[in-house]
Amino acid sequence: MGYEPQADFGTPEVRSETPVTLSPVTLSPVTLSPVTLSIDGREVSVPAGTTVMRAAAVSGGSIPRLCATDSLKQYGSCRLCLVEIDGMRGTPASCTTPVAPGMVVHTQTEKLQKLRRGVMELYISDHPLDCLTCSANNDCELQDMAANVGLRDVRYGYEGDNHLGAETDSSNPYFDFDPSKCIVCSRCVRACEEVQGTFALTIDGRGFGSKVSAGLASDDFLSSECVSCGACVQACPTATLNEKAVKAIGKPERAVITTCAYCGVGCTFRAEMRGEQVVRMVPWKDGKANHGHSCVKGRFAWGYAMHQERITRPMIRERIDQPWREVSWEEALGHAAREFRRIADTYGNNALGGLVSSRCTNEEGFLVQKLVRAGFGTNNVDTCARVCHSPTGYGLKTTFGTSAGTQDFDSVDDSDVILVIGANPTDGHPVFASRMKRRLRQGAKLIVIDPRRTDMVRSPHIAADYHLPLRPGTNVAVLTAMAHVIVTEGLVDEAFVRERCDGDEYRDWADFVSDERNSPEFLAPVTGVDADLVRGAARLFATGGNGAIYYGLGVTEHSQGSSTVMAIANLAMATGNIGRRGVGVNPLRGQNNVQGACDMGSFPHELSGYRHVSDPEARALFEAEWGVAIDPEPGMRIPNMLDAATDGAFKGLYVQGEDILQSDPDTKHVAAGLAAMECVIVHDLFLNETANYAHVFLPGSSFLEKNGTFTNAERRIQRVRKVMEPVNGYEDWQVTQELARAMGLDWNYTHPGEIMDEIARLTPSFAGVNYDRLDADGSLQWPVNAAHPDGSPIMHVDGFVRGKGKFVVTEYIPTDERTGPRFPLLLTTGRILSQYNVGAQTRRTENTVWHGEDVLEVHPSDAENRGIRSGDWVRLASRSGETTLRATVTDRVAPGVVYTTFHHPATQANVVTTDYSDWATNCPEYKVTAVQVTPSNGPSQWQEDYDNQAAQSRRIMAEPAE
């Protein structure tokens, strides 16, 4: 297949089930039946509310258009799309005229052609005619339209007033804005408003003088509010907004559909290629998670995949103070296998373990846990989901019966009240945030529970109805106080609770929350939130219609993370907000495949599909397929492995695609654990921080170089497709397979599709999943099995997976991490839009223009006490350690609270975080650390030592001279 842009139907789809009008009698929505009309003699049937333009496109025609595109609401400004309709006067614009039954439409008449030519002539007279050398040549709608209307000559001449001399704005690292080519169709402005919701662009001036501008006259794209999502670039019909890569490389020649490897939204893209070179990633309109939208990371920040620092050859060394030695795959794998065998023989199988990254595919994750359980003979396998969403697993399994979000993303279109707690979707899950913001602009209400004033709280055309700025660490108290209000004020959905939940457990819970000590007033001194705010928010959530809860790591990464998840589930059940569209409990997953990593059995206590290793039936299934015995006792979690390593009982670790030294808390303890091991195998794209302590380095492949699947936060399984050959020679699943074979296992997968077939055989919730179906359907949401053959967009529709919903009493227990005279401030951590996790990928892209270093947000009063100004170096110290970074003084954080991100290894924010963790899952308490902040004049001793050690251990031996 050659290159074709995705079809554009001109105006948005009207779903036939979408109610398009309100009944005048009952004011309830009415769904209209399809409308049949005739277009140029063709009979067409379309949902009522569809435009004539779309109807024409659907029936295979094409009406010229410039200001319309199907990602945006119809606008009707260019007048190119005129049509004639029998019985109607004049020539209405087809993009704004809805179809009517029996309509007879003519789209290509002599009269229309003449009118359209006139319109085009005006446009072209102010447009440079350098088509042959233009970056959009052959991929330009203006050019297509000129051809379509048969424009042959321009009567106005090109000498008149024009914009041809306007200068290009190249400030954005990924796209240019060349105003000389702008036809002022305002598609970009509308895309920024309607699709992205940032409102960064405006049309300045009127008539001929009008032009597109990014905010203030002085602003360029980089200094404006623009978040570089690319929606305007995609919407622009000309070369005005165009990817720099297209300019540099040329027009793509083919496109492959694949899935973003960054966050849990799981946007699908058309990887538009020239040979093995990516020209651009264009969000796929048929992608069910993103519907044609994207953020700066997935859209533009894929350059790391070709970064010069990628390691492409395997390396080994005896000791970590030696330089690396490049060796053949055979030698590296043989060495690794011998070392692991030696360790197992000397110290026992339980001295070995493996870590599955939630960035890797389902198939890769499944293979790593299989290697650990079947090859190493231990259950010591864990995933980085441990440090983010393990409490979701525990909490939702306990209350609802399975560890998964209950909704698809589209569900938010039916929400009336949205509660966001401990999540920062505009930065962490930007494409979903745009959906949420669109719903909020339509009138849904918003409650934000967060210590910081995030962008959700106030941004253009959005304002939270309630912001509860709680003290970090008091989530459970706030949620229980909300439950107190709902129960004591009689706002419980009694019918739902009676029918769907366990009655005894509900009564115990209701008694508990009703207790005076759980009232908002009583708890206000603890949470720091005004009782009236809590009451107002609780009433709104319980009575405002469909209530949906979205949460992130600000919920899970606490000593009561699991309790908070259960408190959220309690709240949803008590208000009857489970089991239909518009409601639900929705964990926003951090990394792309957190859901998948959890599903694939990469936790030490459970097999794929959340079955405990002590379950004899589940074990029997795996034992029959794999031909080995599986240990019925749970294995070690990451922190347990590190503890055991410092005790001398854990010696060998295979780390796939994860950087625990940077991402896990209490860096010094992690470093001590790694240093105590005898063989650490790191399998990654780069020499990451963990590799400083590794003995074997196996180069990995990027998401562009391999086949597989990711499962996003909506349980949606989507294909990742290989668009180029792996520069390291192997896809990651092959590397794991080779390691397994070197250890004597007889694995013979020839394609990840075969691994998925094995997953489906062994995992009831995946029974109906296979690559053929994924290719045919685009995506599937598990469970996919006999009961749900087409998957499950919404869960718990006719009852909870566990039977009756379980209310759990969640007593607020303050964390042991307390402020005191030495460490009087609370540090909480988060992330920002342009960077991702430990930054290993995004730091190796142009995204660093937006975020070159981690900074510490400090409230003005705390800053003043300490004599700190924005831009100053400060020392950030806790009982675990200290680091230095620059401060930014802002009232986004409350007094007594400081905030930073952890995207940069130089900062090492995790030197400061402690080893405290969630009571149920050991998910680390990243979100609360008692700290002190003082002025400083440079890097700490630890940072310097660390840099030296890192530089030492990253050395690669020069090729021996011939």
Next chain:
Amino acid sequence: MSAEDHTVDTIAKLVRMANQIARNLTHDKDPVAAIAEHIHAFWTVRMQEQLFAHGPEGLDPLAIAALERLALGARDQGHAVR
């Protein structure tokens, strides 16, 4: 730090974890069983044994009762805790 120091550290952590679990499960109908089950489901045998060997010092009374029950279960091999 020597390996022994680290072991002391590890034990202190296990005590803290057991107490955290105990405090968060006090509202269960049978808290001792719930704590024992939780530890049995999520801790390795080695971690449980380390705490058995350490004894009751520093532990919450409910955690002590749960560990006693676990120790019995471990001795009977059946691991029946409830």
